[in-house]
């Protein structure tokens with residue numbers, strides 16, 4: 704369970720988060736939508752400890768993680784970064800096993816490799832991929848490798864940052880389905896940021912829309928289309944006119 708309460712963050716005069724409240728029940732998949740620059744990444748980075756909020760609390764299973772050393776929390780956590788963020792000079796299996804080869808989760812090398820190969824299989828990649836370099840793979844395959852890395856340490860909490868950016872619609876569908884399957888299978892609590900409405904529908908149990916530094920609407924995916932909020936309605940249909948101001 705992840706609970707953000709009254710979260711504030713400004714950069715100079717730019718008030719990005721202005722009292723964000725968000726509750727993600729254990730084992731549920733929350734997708735955060737909202738226009739460019741509304742603070743979706745800042746929100747995720749706050750939970751990760753990469754950004755320090757100015758005010759508010761972030762509780763994971765009831766503990767305010769802003770007051771705790773972050774290491775214990777990060778060990779329970781997996782992340783699929785936008786763009787994949789693989790290490791070019793490392794073979795695929797070492798990318799997948801990265802966190803199993805150092806720090807708190809360290810395993811013997813042979814075991815780490817075995818886990819990496821098993822996770823690669825889970826995302827539809829054969830053992831032949833293990834010793835290749837990321838640059839030798841297609842974008843879709845790299846995304847699968849990143850997904851395998853995100854789940855390598857069997858995390859209880861997973862964040863997906865724009866998981867389908869740069870992929871063709873079919874590969875996006877494959878990645879969305881994999882994310883949904885894996886989150887369900889692992890019983891993980893997930894937060895995904897995306898602009899891709901197909902992803903939203905494939906991945907979400909619940910949806911939250913950020914607008915002007917607050918959660919404008921939050922509800923079950925089944926309620927999204929008929930939620931009656933004009934901001935949500937404009938966003939999900941991609942209408943250039945409506946209450947959300949746009950630069951033309």
Ligand SMILES: Nc1ncnc2c1ncn2[C@@H]1O[C@H](COP(=O)(O)OP(=O)(O)OP(=O)(O)O)[C@@H](O)[C@H]1O
Pocket residue numbers: 714717719737738739740741742743744745746
């Ligand atoms: N480290 C930082 N220093 C200064 N400003 C920042 C920093 N990180 C984010 N911002 C600002 O915070 C605002 C929100 O950025 P953020 O990346 O969270 O938006 P987003 O909703 O994820 O957008 P997109 O959908 O385009 O990725 C932007 O105005 C951005 O310039």
